[in-house]
Amino acid sequence: MSSNQSFLKQAQTILKEQFGHEQFRPGQEEIIVNVLNGRDVFAMMPTGSGKSLCYQIPGYLLQGTVLIISPLLSLMEDQVHALRLTGEKNVRALNGLMHPFERSRVLQNLRSLRFLYLSPEMLRAQTVIKALSKITISLFVVDEAHCVSQWGHDFRPDYMHLADIREQLGQPPCLAVTATADEHVRDDVVRSLNLTHPAQIIMSVDRENIAIIVQKTANQKEKTEQLFHLLEKAPYPGIIYCASRDWTERLAEQAKQKLGLRTAFYHGGMDSIDRRKIQNQFLDNQIDLLCCTNAFGMGINKQDIRLIVHFHFPSSMNAYLQEIGRASRDGKQGLAVLFYTKSDEQLPEGFIDGNFPSDEMLHRVLLQLDQGTRSLADKNEFMSVLMEEGVSETAARFLFEHASEKPIQQTYSSLLDPCRMRIKERVAVQVNDLSIMKNYLATSSCRRKFYLRVYHEKLQEKPAYCCDRCGIPLSELMQRIPKKKRTELRLMDWKQKLAALFQESGRSPL
Amino acid sequence: MYQDALLLYLVQKFCGERTCSGIYHLLKGKKSSQSVQDSYLFHVAPFFHSCSELSRSCFDARIEHLQRAQLIKPIDAECTRFVLTEDGVKLLDVFPENRLIPDGLKIIDQINEEGRFWLKLQLLVQTVSALCQGQSAFLPVVRQPEISEHVRRLILSGPPTRDQLGRIVFNELYQLFLTMPDDEANSLSALLSGWKASGLTLDQMAEASRRDALECSILFKSALRRMMNLFVGSPDQFPFLSRLLIGRQSSLSKTAETTRKLLQTGLTLHDIASKRHLAVSTIEDHLVELTLKKVNHWLSDYLSTACEQQIMNVADHLKTRQLKPIKNHLGERVSYFQIRLALAKNAVSGRKVVRINEQ
Ligand SMILES: Nc1ncnc2c1ncn2[C@@H]1O[C@H](COP(=O)(O)OP(=O)(O)O)[C@@H](O)[C@H]1O
Ligand SMILES: [Mg+2]
Ligand SMILES: [Zn+2]
Numbered sequence: 116m117s118s119n120q121s122f123l124k125q126a127q128t129i130l131k132e133q134f135g136h137e138q139f140r141p142g143q144e145e146i147i148v149n150v151l152n153g154r155d156v157f158a159m160m161p162t163g164s165g166k167s168l169c170y171q172i173p174g175y176l177l178q179g180t181v182l183i184i185s186p187l188l189s190l191m192e193d194q195v196h197a198l199r200l201t202g203e204k205n206v207r208a209l210n211g212l213m214h215p216f217e218r219s220r221v222l223q224n225l226r227s228l229r230f231l232y233l234s235p236e237m238l239r240a241q242t243v244i245k246a247l248s249k250i251t252i253s254l255f256v257v258d259e260a261h262c263v264s265q266w267g268h269d270f271r272p273d274y275m276h277l278a279d280i281r282e283q284l285g286q287p288p289c290l291a292v293t294a295t296a297d298e299h300v301r302d303d304v305v306r307s308l309n310l311t312h313p314a315q316i317i318m319s320v321d322r323e324n325i326a327i328i329v330q331k332t333a334n335q336k337e338k339t340e341q342l343f344h345l346l347e348k349a350p351y352p353g354i355i356y357c358a359s360r361d362w363t364e365r366l367a368e369q370a371k372q373k374l375g376l377r378t379a380f381y382h383g384g385m386d387s388i389d390r391r392k393i394q395n396q397f398l399d400n401q402i403d404l405l406c407c408t409n410a411f412g413m414g415i416n417k418q419d420i421r422l423i424v425h426f427h428f429p430s431s432m433n434a435y436l437q438e439i440g441r442a443s444r445d446g447k448q449g450l451a452v453l454f455y456t457k458s459d460e461q462l463p464e465g466f467i468d469g470n471f472p473s474d475e476m477l478h479r480v481l482l483q484l485d486q487g488t489r490s491l492a493d494k495n496e497f498m499s500v501l502m503e504e505g506v507s508e509t510a511a512r513f514l515f516e517h518a519s520e521k522p523i524q525q526t527y528s529s530l531l532d533p534c535r536m537r538i539k540e541r542v543a544v545q546v547n548d549l550s551i552m553k554n555y556l557a558t559s560s561c562r563r564k565f566y567l568r569v570y571h572e573k574l575q576e577k578p579a580y581c582c583d584r585c586g587i588p589l590s591e592l593m594q595r596i597p598k599k600k601r602t603e604l605r606l607m608d609w610k611q612k613l614a615a616l617f618q619e620s621g622r623s624p625l
Numbered sequence: 626m627y628q629d630a631l632l633l634y635l636v637q638k639f640c641g642e643r644t645c646s647g648i649y650h651l652l653k654g655k656k657s658s659q660s661v662q663d664s665y666l667f668h669v670a671p672f673f674h675s676c677s678e679l680s681r682s683c684f685d686a687r688i689e690h691l692q693r694a695q696l697i698k699p700i701d702a703e704c705t706r707f708v709l710t711e712d713g714v715k716l717l718d719v720f721p722e723n724r725l726i727p728d729g730l731k732i733i734d735q736i737n738e739e740g741r742f743w744l745k746l747q748l749l750v751q752t753v754s755a756l757c758q759g760q761s762a763f764l765p766v767v768r769q770p771e772i773s774e775h776v777r778r779l780i781l782s783g784p785p786t787r788d789q790l791g792r793i794v795f796n797e798l799y800q801l802f803l804t805m806p807d808d809e810a811n812s813l814s815a816l817l818s819g820w821k822a823s824g825l826t827l828d829q830m831a832e833a834s835r836r837d838a839l840e841c842s843i844l845f846k847s848a849l850r851r852m853m854n855l856f857v858g859s860p861d862q863f864p865f866l867s868r869l870l871i872g873r874q875s876s877l878s879k880t881a882e883t884t885r886k887l888l889q890t891g892l893t894l895h896d897i898a899s900k901r902h903l904a905v906s907t908i909e910d911h912l913v914e915l916t917l918k919k920v921n922h923w924l925s926d927y928l929s930t931a932c933e934q935q936i937m938n939v940a941d942h943l944k945t946r947q948l949k950p951i952k953n954h955l956g957e958r959v960s961y962f963q964i965r966l967a968l969a970k971n972a973v974s975g976r977k978v979v980r981i982n983e984q
Contacts, residue, residue, distance in 0.1 A: 192764075199762030214770030379829075386678055388747070391766045395823040398764075606825070606833035609802045609810040616754045616819035617795040 122151040122176070129175045130168070134201055140165045142318040146290070147172055150254060155289045155310040157260070157301065160318040162294040162440035167194060170256045170290055174229050179251030182287075183232045185258045186271055188212060191232045193414035198230060208232040209243065211494060222246045235273035236494070238280050252287040257308060260291035264303035270541070272516040278309040289313075294440070295320065295433045297570060320570045325423075325442050326580035326587055327562045328452040329555075338454045342366075342426060345452060346374055350596040351403040353422030354412070356438055358462045360384050362426060363406040370404055381407040400599060412438060418445040421596050425453040430463035431548035432555060432569050448580065448595045455556055463552075467545045470509045471538045477531065480514050484527040491518055513538075561585050627840035629696070630720040631672075632687055636697050636707050637717060638667045642947050644705040649684050652676040654740075656878065658910035662965070665917040666946055666972045671730040674739060676842045678827055683838075729809060729847030732854045737878055738870065739846075742853055744769060745869050747817060747824070748776045750794065754819030756780075757791025766818050779868055797866045801852055809848035812841055877918060884911035888923055909962045916969040928966045932959060936967040 126147050130136050139147075142160050146169040149156045160166050174181040185191045191208045198206045205228050207221045225231065225246055237243050257263065262271040281289060291308055305313055332338040342355075357363045363380035371378045379393045379402045396402050398417055405411065409429065423442045429435045435453075443449030472480065480501070483489035491497055494515055501511040517534050521527055551569055558565045562582035564574045577585065580592050607615065635648045643663060650660040654674025664673040688707075691697045696713035700706050709717065735742070748767040755763040767773070784790050802810035811834075818824035827845075831838040856867035877885065887897045894912065898905045915921035939954050940946065951964050 192768075196762050196764055204761070212768075212770060214774045216774055217770065387768070388766045389678075389826040391764060391768075392818060392824050392826055395764055395766075395818065399821055399823060401823065606811075606815060606830065608807065609814040610799075612811075612814040612817065612822070613795060613798055613802070615822040616750060616817065617791045618758055 177253035179253035190414040350421035358427035727847035729851035812844040813848035
């Protein structure tokens with residue numbers, strides 16, 4: 116048996132025994148075999164296609180610890196949680212939000228870990244690097260690798276140092292994964308991470324099992340009517356993405372009143388505990404329809420979401436594909452419907468501006484840093500103060516990350532022009548993304564063909580339920596989508612609730 | 626509706642001497658010395674932090690509603706301060722007092738620990754619920770690092786097996802809930818999350834129980850305060866859960882407590898300000914807080930009996946608890962600080978504030 120075959124066999128065993136899956140999905144085998152061979156790998160696979168498995172399986176076959184650099188805290192938490200669910204105990208995360216005790220416990224026990232998730236800023240701390248350099252690192256994984264490239268839609272300055280850090284850690288093999296990266300970004304990632312002759316595995320961004328409908332309406336009123344028309348016969352669970360908090364609350368209320376659905380809303384303005392409760396209820400199938408802003412979804416691991424509605428369109432093709440990609444991750448049939456009307460077109464432009472600090476704000480913050488009336492010492496503090504002043508989270512992060520890059524001998528104010536330049540470039544990228552999105556809405560030919568062209572792909576074979584332009588027999592499609600049994604969200608009295616919490620129904624209290 | 630009665634009650638208590646924001650901050654439990662002091666000054670301390678999840682927009686909408694329904698009327702041009710109309714008084718008079726202020730709400734000794742205690746309790750219950758059903762993976766509702774740290778230590782110090790752990794938490798909660806009115810126990814327990822048994826949000830509970838969200842919040846807070854009170858009063862009955870409260874047991878804010886300790890060592894107000902790098906006015910706030918909570922043993926150093934008499938006479942004469950008119954009347958003879966101390970001391974001794982709308 117060749118070594119590749121034997122790797123494959125072992126990988127298959129882990130797939131079944133540890134993860135309980137029958138077979139690999141497209142792309143996974145090839146990535147895993149290359150990783151097991153010790154090669155650097157760049158892999159692009161659509162959201163929900165199973166990238167995590169590509170480093171999780173090698174974690175069981177290689178000696179040492181798999182490091183995973185992940186940009187978003189919530190994402191990291193969800194990944195750790197997903198691994199725990201498979202019974203894996205040797206998995207931890209290190210990030211800035213942890214209690215110092217917890218952090219040092221993790222650092223003391225590195226050797227016992229199979230998987231360690233890290234936020235990039237953690238790798239800037241010498242104590243962390245020192246502790247890591249004492250253990251064997253089997254694989255250096257960069258998740259959401261497009262963040263390395265400043266041409267990517269989500270550039271993170273913290274990611275620029277990863278190549279250096281990998282070197283300091285003895286140059287372990289690297290697996291860089293992303294869901295979206297055009298050629299430009301791919302080249303950039305390979306270069307910035309210093310990947311040597313990487314195997315490049317590029318899968319189609321297409322999700323064939325999701326039928327796509329884009330529907331133009333004459334005005335807001337008609338849009339709402341069309342939405343409720345759809346919701347009457349739509350498959351659940353489903354998600355409606357809205358551009359504002361108000362809309363999430365309004366639609367949730369209306370869908371509850373009109374259709375008797377179990378609905379909830381979810382947005383960034385809610386208390387964090389309530390947000391988590393709603394998320395758990397959705398995962399536990401206690402909610403049919405969740406009306407949310409784009410604050411919801413990152414890292415959500417639910418296989419059987421059947422319907423994704425956009426009540427307002429997102430500002431890029433990337434975001435759109437990411438959001439519809441949350442439908443039917445189990446491979447069964449799903450449906451994505453986008454409604455829009457002329458007046459929606461002003462919305463995303465405002466968002467783009469909001470993604471960056473205004474010139475006045477930029478100027479002022481840099482000056483205050485020089486004068487010492489603002490400090491970068493505590494990232495959370497810096498961010499939350501700015502956000503209280505009305506700056507968006509992305510803009511606050513932009514300020515933090517760029518100010519942190521200041522060379523020691525310079526003033527913060529000297530960063531003004533470079534920052535302006537960067538903002539100009541980034542705005543240009545985002546404006547371009549938006550115009551592509553608008554063209555998508557307007558296209559008169561196949562939707563799938565259109566977005567594949569954006570990613571320089573050709574549609575190989577049209578799925579049976581393709582898109583509104585190709586024609587979808589709706590009632591037939593609805594038949595194809597599996598239906599979910601609902602569990603009720605009831606108000607219990609306290610005795611019932613305690614019994615449910617502790618499964619003590621069989622016993623009586625002392 | 627409960628929420629209307631509650632807001633009418635508070636408007637009446639505040640006698641138009643504070644703006645609506647004052648009422649809002651009271652319900653939210655804003656940690657400013659002004660809000661804390663007002664809660665004593667106007668005898669509404671039970672409601673401090675009683676609706677901590679209330680959003681400003683909801684609150685404003687309710688006030689607007691009361692105004693449109695002519696249950697309250699503005700007494701200033703900007704429509705920020707209100708008193709009850711006759712209809713308002715009538716409506717409030719027929720609302721049962723024990724429903725308006727459940728008994729548990731009045732137990733405010735642990736008020737500064739309330740927020741943290743609730744976070745710890747939720748995380749503990751969720752964790753134990755998962756553990757005793759053999760689950761080690763769940764998405765915690767509470768993610769504050771120190772809270773997790775505390776709960777972690779508590780669980781590690783608890784019974785050795787998951788089964789025993791589940792049993793003891795179940796039993797202690799069961800005994801606790803038995804001591805409370807069912808409405809309150811139901812409210813608190815509905816908010817708790819566990820394995821495959823997600824807690825409801827207050828809004829969801831309101832909908833399911835056909836009450837408004839403010840009443841749900843008040844019932845829940847009443848239950849929570851009863852619970853904390855039992856933990857402090859009879860820790861032996863609840864050996865495990867009562868440890869959620871170990872640590873500070875004081876109704877004083879942390880920072881006022883520090884000031885109190887320094888006063889005990891003989892430092893003056895100015896010494897303390899410079900030692901703690903705080904403004905003198907901040908230390909003055911602490912002294913007012915100590916006075917309200919009846920632990921200011923240094924009051925006479927800052928306020929003579931004669932001075933206090935003078936201030937209270939003017940306050941009664943002018944029928945106000947606002948500083949400015951009192952100060953204007955007395956001029957340089959007294960300081961704002963002294964007026965605040967006098968009002969604070971007399972708020973505690975139970976002197977009734979005259980109601981403007983009764984004139
Ligand atoms: N070979 C497989 N068979 C079945 N399910 C799989 C397989 N690989 C991954 N999955 C599931 O697909 C879901 C998405 O995987 P994830 O790695 O989070 O996707 P992404 O590519 O977006 O990172 C997970 O729930 C995972 O368990
Ligand atoms: Mg992923
Ligand atoms: Zn098509």
